[in-house]
Amino acid sequence: MNxxxxxxNGRPPLGNGSGRRSGHGSRSxxxxxxxxxxPQLHGRGYQTPAQRRRNxxxxxxxxxxxxxxxxxxxxxxxxxxxxxxxxVVLVAVVLIVxxxxxxxxxxxxxxxxxxxxxxxxxxxxNSLKQALSxxxxxxEIAERGSEYPEPLIRLALAEPGAVGFVYxxxxxxxxxxxxxxxxxxxxxxxALYGWDSRWGYLDYGGxxxxxxxxxxxxxxxxxxxxxxxxxxxPATIAQAAxxxxxxxxxxxxxxxxxxxxxxxxxxxxxxxDLAGTATPGQSAGQDSPEGDGTAAPDAAAMGDALAKALxxxxxxxxxxxxxxxxxTPHWVLVTPGDGGAVTVHDPTSSGNSSHQWDxxxxxxxxxxALTVRAAKA
Numbered sequence: 001m002n003x004x005x006x007x008x009n010g011r012p013p014l015g016n017g018s019g020r021r022s023g024h025g026s027r028s029x030x031x032x033x034x035x036x037x038x039p040q041l042h043g044r045g046y047q048t049p050a051q052r053r054r055n056x057x058x059x060x061x062x063x064x065x066x067x068x069x070x071x072x073x074x075x076x077x078x079x080x081x082x083x084x085x086x087x088v089v090l091v092a093v094v095l096i097v098x099x100x101x102x103x104x105x106x107x108x109x110x111x112x113x114x115x116x117x118x119x120x121x122x123x124x125x126n127s128l129k130q131a132l133s134x135x136x137x138x139x140e141i142a143e144r145g146s147e148y149p150e151p152l153i154r155l156a157l158a159e160p161g162a163v164g165f166v167y168x169x170x171x172x173x174x175x176x177x178x179x180x181x182x183x184x185x186x187x188x189x190x191a192l193y194g195w196d197s198r199w200g201y202l203d204y205g206g207x208x209x210x211x212x213x214x215x216x217x218x219x220x221x222x223x224x225x226x227x228x229x230x231x232x233x234p235a236t237i238a239q240a241a242x243x244x245x246x247x248x249x250x251x252x253x254x255x256x257x258x259x260x261x262x263x264x265x266x267x268x269x270x271x272x273d274l275a276g277t278a279t280p281g282q283s284a285g286q287d288s289p290e291g292d293g294t295a296a297p298d299a300a301a302m303g304d305a306l307a308k309a310l311x312x313x314x315x316x317x318x319x320x321x322x323x324x325x326x327x328t329p330h331w332v333l334v335t336p337g338d339g340g341a342v343t344v345h346d347p348t349s350s351g352n353s354s355h356q357w358d359x360x361x362x363x364x365x366x367x368x369a370l371t372v373r374a375a376k377a
Contacts, residue, residue: 116128116129116132131160134160134163134164137166137167138156138163140167141153141166141167144170147169148166148169149169149207149208151207151208151211152166152169152208152210153166155194155210158349159195159349159350161193161195161350162194162195162210165195165196165197165210166195168197169201169208172197172201173201174201174202174203174208177199177233178197178198178199179198180198180230180233180234181230184224184228184229184230186225186227187225187228188225189221189222189224189225189333189335189343189345190221190224190225191345191350191353192217192220192221192234192347193217193347193348194209194210194213194214194217194347194348195210198235199213199217199234199235200213202235202238204216204238204241204242204252205242209235209238211252212247212252213234213252213253213347214251214252214253214330214331214346214348215241215251215252215253215257215258215319215330215331216234216235216237216238216241216253217234217331217347218317218331218332218333218345218347219258219265219267219317219333220232220234220237221333221345222267222315222317222372223237223265223266223267225315225335226372226374227266227374232266240261240264240265241253241254241257241261244257244260244261246261250328250329251319251329251330251331252330255319255368258317258370258372259370262372262375263375266374267372267373267374267375268373268374268375269370269371269372270370270371271369271371272370272371273369274302274306274363274366274369275298275301275302275305299361299363300360302360302363302366303358303359303361303362303364304359304360305363306334306342306362306363306366306369307336307340307342307359309369310334310335310336310342311336313374314371314372315333315334315335315371315372316334316335316369316370316371316372317331317332317334317369317370317372318331318333318362318366318368318369318370319331319366319367319368319369320332320365320366320367321365321367322365323364323365324361324362324364324365325344325346325349325352326346326348326349326352328348330346330347330348331347332344332345332347332352337356337357338356340359341356341357341358341359342356342358342359342362343356343357344357344362
């Protein structure tokens with residue numbers, strides 16, 4: 001008998017059923033392996049297959065742990081002495097900067113000037129502050145001397161009250177006069193000076209009116225006191241003199257301006273002879289300047305003539321000759337004083353204007369004298 005070769009080996013015969021089972025098992029195993037694979041990470045977390053294909057050629061970021069313990073370890077490894085040195089240096093720098101800032105903030109500026117003790121009386125405090133301010137301004141004038149006319153610098157040195165005026169030269173208007181709006185009263189002579197910013201910066205005869213305008217200023221004082229109004233100021237009178245061609249001479253204004261144009265100002269002006277051939281500054285008993293051997297006029301007689309000319313609403317405009325009233329010829333206004341003395345209203349000197357004078361002393365320094373009174377209506 002022929003027996004099948006599969007009969008004796010005990011194996012189940014292969015067939016379609018076993019083949020399908022094997023195929024199914026193989027596919028299930030593949031699916032299990034696919035599911036068992038972990039998701040691929042690229043860049044930020046999970047990516048879809050499409051994302052993986054797009055990023056296949058890119059750089060894949062890798063995550064690395066941060067070793068904080070290691071950083072702390074490196075800091076801890078610094079030399080403690082080095083840390084102490086750095087801390088000391090930082091503290092020293094802070095202290096130095098604080099000290100410098102404190103010194104700068106507490107130091108007085110040039111504009112403020114040094115501090116003045118509050119324990120002093122108010123009037124003394126004010127006087128000290130004014131003096132310190134003048135010193136500061138004078139220092140700046142000296143530093144920037146080329147920016148100032150030389151006559152103004154001399155004025156600042158000679159007249160303390162003019163320092164502020166001279167200091168303002170570089171920032172002032174030299175073409176426009178300001179009105180005189182102070183209160184006036186007939187019979188009261190105002191104290192007017194060349195270094196008044198209302199007119200002192202104007203040009204007069206080629207120089208600032210402050211140093212050449214003593215004639216117009218003295219005339220303005222006389223007019224205000226005689227007429228009781230300030231319609232004409234030093235600036236307007238100076239303009240009239242310049243227009244008339246009289247802004248000339250050693251004193252800045254020719255005497256003929258007053259005698260010829262005084263009427264236009266409401267004034268009657270006439271020449272005054274204080275003893276004929278008197279020479280300013282010449283003592284009594286000296287020979288006359290002509291050398292003819294005759295005695296020069298007596299100073300006391302000249303003083304008497306000056307004193308007699310004053311009063312009854314009459315003043316004297318006097319041109320000095322470089323003697324008792326100053327080395328530079330200029331114009332002053334002379335009015336009656338007390339007890340036979342006279343008062344000199346000097347536009348160039350607050351010192352000359354601050355006290356009364358002996359008439360003989362003033363007369364000895366007069367080169368030209370003019371009486372001035374209000375013109376009759």
